[in-house]
Amino acid sequence: MRVQPVTNCEKAVILEALKIGKRFDFRSLEEFRDVKLVVGAEVGTAICTIGNTKVMAAVSAEIAEPSSMRPHKGVINIDVDLSPMANYANEHDRLGSKGMELIRLLELIIRDSRCIDVEALCIRAGKEIWKIRVDVRILDEDGSLLDCACLAAITALQHFRRPNVTLEPHHTLIYSEYEKAPVPLNIYHMPICTTIGLLDKGQIVVIDPTDKETACLDGSIVVACNKRREVCALHQSTNLILSTKQIERCVKLAMARAEALTAVVSDVIKQDQIERSAFKRPDGFAITTPSLILTAGTTASRQIRAPVIKTEPESFTQRSLYQPSVILNENPLSVGSVKQEDVDEETLLAEQLTTIQNSVGQVEVTEKQTVAVSSRKREVEEVNDLLDGLDDDDEEEEVQTMTLGSETVLNDVPMEEAPDAEDSLVNAKKKKKK
């Protein structure tokens, strides 16, 4: 079908508003839209929503024969489906120029940045390898399509588990998920995409432009970087001459965004692992309907409060280490042992920590938001006292705690993981109470 043309008056008003720093959805020029991230009940599926842009990603794996050039490395295939459901200008089963650009950039970011260990996907060199397939389906399109698709694909890859494989001398045993626990992929880092629109020959930066704003801008630059401030991809569309200072400014904005979104992805995956390890069937995409992820723009909805799971940091670490090998376990003794309840101060601290993390995560917690905000501000002040020489963050306040917390971890020991960040936050609270 045809694309509705952009009218002259519409373009004039949008450009006039952008040049004085105003947007039609009440954001400032350097403010991102809300990200909603849901993982499905099936492992390896995720839905990501940025504003009105919705992308679903699903990861599957099969055993294939390797190519003769690389006999000891697995294969990762990216498949993008741009259907007319997303935008009525798209055609069935044809990518077009926008689709080709999207699929090439996704391949560059996910495959060529080496964020996944492809050598670990080898079963027998030269004979059997795992072939990972990432299906990205665009559900709705309103600008920043690559950001949403990349985040959905990265989350689905984090969420994916492949079957366990045992090598015998002359044959290969593949276990189902009921016999042995599936194995997660070996992911080194998470590249996060950020689209930054440029105006007035690069003088004005418009972050996360919508579809109408994209039609009015001079061009845009896409920066993909990870939490460790490494640039994985840099892509510029349309003819635009930029100086290195402008590109560095865009890269700096994208790095702050990548740290915030990495914390969101880690929190969503961790929440899902907690639910699965407690022998619950996760809700998956069922919570998307009442929480306004797939039905944007409707009337009042029911607000789902995230389940506050009482977990101590130490027991959580042990439980993540001793992940159960059988998912459906009918032993009542082990079920009872998992659901022990300890009423301690540490439990209350863990509850508050979980509430703060859930407010960053997938489901909105409206009733406890004031308490979370006030305690978050105090933690932000404490972390700001610890960090002196860092730059100011332009992120939203909701993710600022996680960003600064991860920066603390980066400054002390760069290679530590998220539970240590929890420990530092809990220790900060203990010091405050004393």
Place this chain on the structure above:
Amino acid sequence: MTVYLPGDVINEPSSSDSSIIGYGISVRGQTRIATQPGAFHNDDGKVWLNVHSKRYIPQEGDRVIAIVTSKTGDFFRLDIGTAEYAMINFTNFEGATKRNRPNLKTGDIIYATVFDTTPRTEAELTCVDDEKRARGMGQLNGGFMFKVSLNHCRRLINPSCKILQTVGKFFKFEITVGMNGRIWISASTSDDIIKIHDIINKSEFITDEDELITLVQNNYTRSVSD
């Protein structure tokens, strides 16, 4: 209020024997069958279904907002949100002659009336009435145009609608509502355009008057890019 789904047989007794069949209803012999999902309305011998939709089907006599896409000889091709382009002759503007042609460029918007919707041909628009007067139609300069659902447009042009009256108490603006789901607003500053655009978008699902006043007041005191 009765809600019908497509395929349902409508058995409502009409107030008079001669009924005018409206939108969403088709007659099969002696029975009336709903072809669109909607709420049934019956008024003085007219029956129709109130259907929530976003895609416009041209009807004769509708006032629409059209986008000029190209010029072909004596005709301008217009996009009114339908599958086919609509057309308008240059002589259908007020005061237009062969020596005095309207100056329309690609991307301009006009407010016009649909006067010919013969099936299997393009719809034809006009910007004058029977006496060759514009009556507010013609080219719309400046302002901002956006799309809402067709239900919201019909609600906005209802004389008993409170939305535009409430917005008029807080903002000074000019508005044109097209029946094809397009609304054109013009105000003195970009802030006012952004706020009125947000109010009209969010008021689609507001039925309570107090809630509407709260929305308008919040947008009036709110700062853009806070």
